[in-house]
Amino acid sequence: MALDARRTLIFRAVARAGSISAAARDLGWTQPAVSQHLARLEREAGGPLLLRGPGGVTLTGAGAALLRRADVVAAELHAAAEELAALTHLRAGRVRLVAFPSAAATVVPDAIGALAAAHPEVEVGLEEAEPPEALVAVAAGDADLALVFGYDGAPVGLGTLTWRPLLDEAVHLVLPPGRRAPGRGGLATLAAEDWIGGCVRCRTHLVDCCEAVGFTPTIRHTTDDYVVVQNLVARGLGVTALPESALTAYRHPDVQVLALPALGRRHVGVAHRPGAELVPATAALVARIVAAAAA
DSSP: OOHHHHHHHHHHHHHHSSSHHHHHHHTTTTHHHHHHHHHHHHHHHHOOSSSEEEEEEEHHHHHHHHHHHHHHHHHHHHHHHHHHHHHHHTTOOOOEEEEEEHHHHHHHHHHHHHHHHHTTTTTEEEEEEHHHHHHHHTTTEEEEEEEEESSSSSSOTTTTEEEEEEEEEEEEEOOOTOOOOOOOTTGGGGGTTTTEEEEHHHHHOOOOOHTTTTTOOOEEEEEEEEHHHHHHHHHTSEEEEEEEEHHHHOOOOEEEEEEOOGOOEEEEEEEEEGGGGGGGHHHHHHHHHHHHHOH
16 A cells, blocks of 8 residues: 555645535645545545544544554644754755864864854764775765865866865975075975975875986985974974965964965865755855865
8 A cells, every 4th residue: 555645635634624625725726626536545545534524523543543644744844944044044064074184274264153153053064084085975975065175176086076176375495493494406406404294195296306306305204293394394303395274274383485486376175966066055165165175
């Protein structure tokens, strides 16, 4: 037995109104149309649900049983409508955001704070991850938004995800205190230095930049923590390259930071599944991220 949900709710309207004509008026339908739906529902149910009479309708035993279930269905649909309305008007909702460390320390707090001030009922969950892991999480449905980066363009590994560029930032040379700045030879003059490398993508970009000017850097230490990187540099244990946002999040007072165009630029943006930008809570957070990045 398969009962049509729409006809079940029409039956409920008739049972609650007490007559087919009264239910037809409530529903804005014609009486014959309501009677037709009831007849089809009774065929699906295998027997009569209502007894018609000059004073209206009365329920059969099967009709009374169905009405109890129909009331539950109607209540759940009403609750669903209220929940959807709350989500649509940002009275509820949850967004799962994954961001790389320096963005999590700079852009993200401003964005989440602005959203919380405007729509305190919307919940944002933040996890920190490098771009490859963040993109995998979004593609798998474990996150809604990924704040990620690529060097000299969009990040690799987007697949079918939608990419929204936010900003591009310079990558700076970071030297120990007192170390002589590279002269006219630029990056090539640092071939003999020990280097401190970051995450896999950052190290790959660093190696590519160095090899483009004729040498392969000796990467003596590896860490994706920009605080640790700068502490190592401050103690003369190597030189490094850091993007602007990492230096905005934390700047060691003893290191030297120099612009060096040969180190390229990093492009930051938001990735999400197609259509996610139509979900109200997600769209609201994206708008705050865009504003925070612009600021």
